[in-house]
Amino acid sequence: MSQYWSKLVHRLEPYVPGEQPQDQAYIKLNTNESPYPPSPAIQRVLGTFAAENLRRYPDPQSGDLVTALAAYHGLGDDQVFVGNGSDEVLAHAFQALLQQDTPILFPDISYSFYPVYCALYRIDFERIALDEAFRIRVDDYRRGNGGVILPNPNAPTGIALTLRDIARLLEQNRSSAVIIDEAYVDFGAATAVPLIADHPNLLVTRSFSKSRNLAGLRLGYALGHADLIEGLQRVKNSFNSYPVDSLASSIGLASIDDEDYFQDCIRRIVASREKLVTDLRQLGFETFPSSANFVFVRHPDRNAEKLYFDLKSAGILVRYFGGARIDDCLRITVGSDDECAALISALASLLK
Amino acid sequence: MSQYWSKLVHRLEPYVPGEQPQDQAYIKLNTNESPYPPSPAIQRVLGTFAAENLRRYPDPQSGDLVTALAAYHGLGDDQVFVGNGSDEVLAHAFQALLQQDTPILFPDISYSFYPVYCALYRIDFERIALDEAFRIRVDDYRRGNGGVILPNPNAPTGIALTLRDIARLLEQNRSSAVIIDEAYVDFGAATAVPLIADHPNLLVTRSFSKSRNLAGLRLGYALGHADLIEGLQRVKNSFNSYPVDSLASSIGLASIDDEDYFQDCIRRIVASREKLVTDLRQLGFETFPSSANFVFVRHPDRNAEKLYFDLKSAGILVRYFGGARIDDCLRITVGSDDECAALISALASLLK
Numbered sequence: 001m002s003q004y005w006s007k008l009v010h011r012l013e014p015y016v017p018g019e020q021p022q023d024q025a026y027i028k029l030n031t032n033e034s035p036y037p038p039s040p041a042i043q044r045v046l047g048t049f050a051a052e053n054l055r056r057y058p059d060p061q062s063g064d065l066v067t068a069l070a071a072y073h074g075l076g077d078d079q080v081f082v083g084n085g086s087d088e089v090l091a092h093a094f095q096a097l098l099q100q101d102t103p104i105l106f107p108d109i110s111y112s113f114y115p116v117y118c119a120l121y122r123i124d125f126e127r128i129a130l131d132e133a134f135r136i137r138v139d140d141y142r143r144g145n146g147g148v149i150l151p152n153p154n155a156p157t158g159i160a161l162t163l164r165d166i167a168r169l170l171e172q173n174r175s176s177a178v179i180i181d182e183a184y185v186d187f188g189a190a191t192a193v194p195l196i197a198d199h200p201n202l203l204v205t206r207s208f209s210k211s212r213n214l215a216g217l218r219l220g221y222a223l224g225h226a227d228l229i230e231g232l233q234r235v236k237n238s239f240n241s242y243p244v245d246s247l248a249s250s251i252g253l254a255s256i257d258d259e260d261y262f263q264d265c266i267r268r269i270v271a272s273r274e275k276l277v278t279d280l281r282q283l284g285f286e287t288f289p290s291s292a293n294f295v296f297v298r299h300p301d302r303n304a305e306k307l308y309f310d311l312k313s314a315g316i317l318v319r320y321f322g323g324a325r326i327d328d329c330l331r332i333t334v335g336s337d338d339e340c341a342a343l344i345s346a347l348a349s350l351l352k
Numbered sequence: 353m354s355q356y357w358s359k360l361v362h363r364l365e366p367y368v369p370g371e372q373p374q375d376q377a378y379i380k381l382n383t384n385e386s387p388y389p390p391s392p393a394i395q396r397v398l399g400t401f402a403a404e405n406l407r408r409y410p411d412p413q414s415g416d417l418v419t420a421l422a423a424y425h426g427l428g429d430d431q432v433f434v435g436n437g438s439d440e441v442l443a444h445a446f447q448a449l450l451q452q453d454t455p456i457l458f459p460d461i462s463y464s465f466y467p468v469y470c471a472l473y474r475i476d477f478e479r480i481a482l483d484e485a486f487r488i489r490v491d492d493y494r495r496g497n498g499g500v501i502l503p504n505p506n507a508p509t510g511i512a513l514t515l516r517d518i519a520r521l522l523e524q525n526r527s528s529a530v531i532i533d534e535a536y537v538d539f540g541a542a543t544a545v546p547l548i549a550d551h552p553n554l555l556v557t558r559s560f561s562k563s564r565n566l567a568g569l570r571l572g573y574a575l576g577h578a579d580l581i582e583g584l585q586r587v588k589n590s591f592n593s594y595p596v597d598s599l600a601s602s603i604g605l606a607s608i609d610d611e612d613y614f615q616d617c618i619r620r621i622v623a624s625r626e627k628l629v630t631d632l633r634q635l636g637f638e639t640f641p642s643s644a645n646f647v648f649v650r651h652p653d654r655n656a657e658k659l660y661f662d663l664k665s666a667g668i669l670v671r672y673f674g675g676a677r678i679d680d681c682l683r684i685t686v687g688s689d690d691e692c693a694a695l696i697s698a699l700a701s702l703l704k
Contacts, residue, residue: 002552002583004580005583006448006451009586009587015593017412017594022416031409033408034407035407038404056567057383058568085592088595096361201356216410216598234364237367240443242369242437246568251406
């Protein structure tokens with residue numbers, strides 16, 4: 001607390017990310033990182049990148065990366081915006097598109113950074129309740145709003161909307177921006193990217209952290225109509241001219257180029273997820289249908305917070321959020337098969 | 353322009369950085385980059401960094417880097433804040449400390465990003481005129497304000513305030529934050545860091561881009577009282593949990609460790625600057641006393657904008673800003689001795 005803070009700062013309740021212990025002594029199933037290293041091409045980039053290049057500022061528009069992403073998604077260069085992680089991209093999108101006179105809408109159980117952005121940019125919001133099975137009902141978003149944002153699949157539930165549902169949401173919501181946060185889409189949900197062509201108010205955000213195994217690199221992007229992208233550019237260029245460093249650009253390009261490795265990692269994670277779900281159910285957990293690289297679970301007669309602490313004592317980190325409706329739930333990242341087996345073994349002991 | 357933009361976006365006039373041509377065919381003396389590569393230790397970091405580490409999120413607090421910077425400056429860890437370039441650090445500082453009810457103050461000729469931040473965060477400001485020799489008169493800042501920000505040395509003039517002037521500014525300004533932007537301080541100005549101990553309202557910002565030859569890396573930091581740093585943390589943690597990627601942290605650490613190389617590059621740049629100033633004066637240019645890695649010049653009977661374009665045609669980029677009071681001036685980055693010689697040769701031809 002300081003007399004020199006702006007009024008805003010006193011009011012902020014910052015986002016709290018999952019624990020990131022630096023000793024890596026835990027089996028870490030708490031922040032949805034990939035159990036696999038990034039593409040082998042990345043190590044080659046590190047081995048050949050000339051440090052000399054770092055004396056120059058990067059391209060402020062990250063042109064090569066934008067072009068590669070545009071080609072990958074079948075869009076124009078002017079439909080792509082890149083940033084320092086999808087959290088930065090989302091922050092700019094809140095300020096550029098969602099800072100409106102009418103409250104914006106997002107699910108009551110969703111990415112807990114959304115209300116934090118709202119506080120940062122003084123945006124009013126309404127939380128729309130998920131149904132009893134923790135599903136988003138798009139018809140509940142049929143009301144006046146300053147914008148809509150939701151993850152697909154949703155976090156921390158992992159439950160995906162169909163493309164048809166997203167299309168219906170867009171049909172009924174033409175006068176404000178709709179942001180679909182696809183941080184986890186590669187693990188099994190349908191992307192909304194094909195809807196961009198017909199919906200000038202649709203912004204899709206993506207991350208390199210999860211499905212490209214590059215959480216440590218901080219690279220995210222947004223896709224949408226060129227006018228929406230220009231709005232993001234205007235905010236970005238009023239905040240930081242060069243958010244993406246030269247190394248991150250080169251590494252991002254190498255990742256995009258290695259489609260086989262990307263698909264292979266996803267296949268492995270999806271297979272591990274299905275086995276993990278089976279094993280958790282055998283232990284008596286209720287699991288929600290996940291299209292992500294994590295599973296959201298609860299046990300009918302065990303306290304979730306206690307399970308979280310007991311697992312931590314056993315050297316395994318998972319995520320416990322607490323709060324209304326989900327204080328009996330845990331979010332568990334899909335690790336390697338060995339990590340999942342260790343988790344199941346630890347849980348079996350704890351539940352005995 | 354889009355109906356989906358927030359009102360704010362319509363009003364923004366983004367910062368325009370110096371040209372960053374990607375073909376590198378120019379002699380680039382326009383964005384104050386170093387003519388020298390970063391420390392050889394950086395190439396070694398790239399050669400040994402395990403890409404595997406990138407699958408994990410970085411430490412959200414960049415603890416190792418914070419500790420190294422704190423030790424380097426003789427401060428506590430809680431007095432250091434790191435970010436994705438000093439532009440990001442400044443952006444957060446504007447929102448955390450300068451967003452006040454009373455207008456903030458900065459020089460009329462200064463870093464042109466300051467009014468852009470003000471627009472982004474709806475901060476009123478007054479520009480305080482430099483004197484006729486383009487010097488900051490600290491007594492002119494003796495008036496009610498919501499905060500003061502100024503670069504030392506100033507940009508684009510290169511003129512430094514003495515530590516005594518900064519101390520006087522702080523004595524007369526105890527009820528609002530004072531930010532000293534030391535992006536260029538290593539090239540010959542006195543740092544305000546020793547004043548931090550006695551001034552809880554002083555924030556000093558720094559960059560790895562110029563004196564550490566790492567513009568392409570995007571690393572900057574702020575130093576100040578722990579309460580000010582906490583204010584920055586609160587904004588950062590409401591914006592992006594992990595602004596500094598794992599590679600940037602490792603590279604920054606290696607740069608801090610190689611003090612000899614750092615000092616050697618600075619010595620060479622300062623020597624080149626003195627020669628460049630002599631040569632420019634011989635060509636009839638008026639030069640302002642520079643404590644930075646650039647010189648600010650004007651020619652009594654040549655149009656600066658035309659000189660800028662003629663130099664560009666000759667393959668040399670310098671910076672022409674235009675605007676009130678400085679439309680007859682050019683800002684020229686101190687390059688290698690060969691680059692400076694090429695500039696002098698080109699100017700000699702143009703001035704014939």
